[in-house]
Amino acid sequence: METWRVIATALLGVAGVVGTLIVLAKVRERTGNGGQVALSGAMCCSALGVLGVLTLTVLPAAVTWVLVGLLAITVTVALAAS
Secondary structure, three states, rough: HHHHHHHHHHHHHHHHHHHHHHHHHHHHHHHOOOHHHHHHHHHHHHHHHHHHHHHHHHHOHHHHHHHHHHHHHHHHHHHHHO
């Protein structure tokens, strides 16, 4: 396995976990419903898992790094806004 794939997946995972925590906090703040929080967490983790597998297996380098960059920017903006 290529080293860049592992590095990109690790960066995607770190940004994804932070992003998931932000989503969970926002949902809890807005709804106050534990079921909605759990559903949002499951959807975020599923999407992150699929992206991780695609990053490790089939996506080309340019697409992978664009996804990592976009997720990192999104998480940074979400953290700055909250």
